[in-house]
Amino acid sequence: MxxxxxxxxxxxxxxxxxxxxxxxxxxxxxxxxxxxxxxxxxxxxxxxxxxxxxxxxxxxxxxxxxxxxxxxxxxxxxxxxxxxxxxxxxxxxxxxxxxxxxxxGEPLGADERIAEIIEEKALRALGQEGNEANRIGSLTTSNKMFNTSISIVRQILSDTLEKVPKTHATIVERVVHATANPELAKLLFISEKAVEAGVNAIKSGSNVIVDVKMVKAGIDETRLKEFGGRILTYIDDERAIELARHESITRAAAAMRLAVNEGADGSIIIIGNSPTAAFELANLVKQGLTKPALIIATPVGFIGAANSKDAVSNLSIPFIIVKGPRGGSAVAVAIFNALLSIAEGGNGTLEL
CATH class of the missing domain: 3.40.50.1400 (Rossmann fold)
Incomplete structure (x- = not known):
């Protein structure tokens, strides 16, 4: 427009x-x-x-x-x-x-996204009324544990991490930390300029579209909102449910089609669970109906997961995938949170 x-x-x-x-x-x-x-x-x-x-x-x-x-x-x-x-x-x-x-146009109305903001403000207010010293102490302990875990991951993957760019290393570390599975470091594939595309999209306030609520739950939306972006998911949208019923496709595929219809150009699309969502997105990109800034695809399973990620890797869009049947929502979240940390100027560890 x-x-x-x-x-x-x-x-x-x-x-x-x-x-x-x-x-x-x-x-x-x-x-x-x-x-x-x-x-x-x-x-x-x-x-x-x-x-x-x-x-x-x-x-x-x-x-x-x-x-x-x-x-x-x-x-x-x-x-x-x-x-x-x-x-x-x-x-x-x-x-x-x-x-x-x-x-x-219409006024804002009783929108679920506004309700989420109100809820966030209320919870933040409740936190401020509590014991601030205890809260900070709890965060410090949590950060120490995270940083210790990352140090262990770096020791285990020292040879691998030396061979990849620093920004790629941050993503690899987060994925292995989230899964306690060093083998995933060998399966993670980051296309050329994928990290740059993802970080730039975050910094420009682009929205993040996810296939399932589990992925949304793992992302700190408060940090994302600092850049102006929001997390969107259409899996429970009545329009997606009706489209799935009418077209005899999965809800995940219908949700991805709806997301593209709503406008997904320049967004980051994360598919952590559903192979059919990845297949649908790949087809929509091939048809020229959408051009996201970055696709993160980590569907898991023995039926369609590997092929769906191959379909994403054949696109001209920057992508980050886990090859083969392994993956899952936790992996997708770890990848995005690493990008978010890089956008914030971090190096993969947390401030104490």
Whole structure:
């Protein structure tokens, strides 16, 4: 959508925080490159106002502009004030004026992703009310144990690690640490520029699409959100369930198809469990329907797993796989967490 502009509509406040946060959201969306340009606008107090934001985008030659009110629900602002500013009738959703198409979207609504943010904030607040010294002490002990384990892994794999780039070594260490299986070091295949592609995608705020909730559970989404990215999974989406039933395909394959339809270009796609998801993704890439930044594929099993990873390795997309039938969600999580650590500037160990 390189010819579409996006305007976020906020209320406005005499304090600076509302505008600052809305501008941060706009920056995150701009980095995702889904829209040509992203602007903020306000109803009261703050500038620019809605007409000013629209005019600013229109001057760039953009002929289609989407406005999203950043409110939880419909109310006077969304039902009356904003439509009046846009010159919309209540029953209309699109206005064409001066050759520019204005599309007025819905407020945020009761979205599960917002509920997750609220839950995270609440849990964080509860943690702050507890004994901070004990919490820090617990983290320090955990980090010491992790670093000790990594040191042991490095001793076991010293010959192997000397032969690979440092960033690759971080991934190998994490995988062996997560599985206690040094043999996986020989089966891990990292394509050229895969680490660079993954780290750049994380830093640019790209989303991470996973095949199953087990993979999502293993990733620290709070750290990922620091870069502006989110973890998405469609395995339990009603649309995927219906698609699987209608097309007689697995839910994992249907979920991957849905993810691509929703927009997976530039994302990191992690398949830790399902061979059919890997096969489906490979077919979608071959058809030119999606171009993720990186594919991590580690399905496990004796039926289809090895072949599905071979299918991924034959793509022109950067990839990280585990050859053969071995793998699993824990391996996929370890690979991604290593990339996340590299993006944060780490070397595979944790600060004490």
């Amino acid at each position: 390189d010819k579409v502009g996006l305007v976020l509509v906020g209320h406005g406040s005499k304090l600076p925080y509302n505008k600052e946060n809305l501008e941060k959201l706009a920056d995150i969306l701009q980095k995702k490159s889904r829209f040509k340009t992203v602007k903020v606008s306000f109803l009261v107090r703050d500038r620019p106002k809605i007409p000013e934001a629209i005019e600013s985008i229109a001057k760039q030659g953009i002929k289609k502009i989407v406005l999203i009110p950043t409110f939880i629900a419909h109310g006077v602002h969304t039902e009356q004030e904003i439509p009046e500013i846009l010159g919309l009738k209540r029953e209309e959703s699109i206005l064409k004026a001066q050759g520019v198409e204005i599309i007025y």
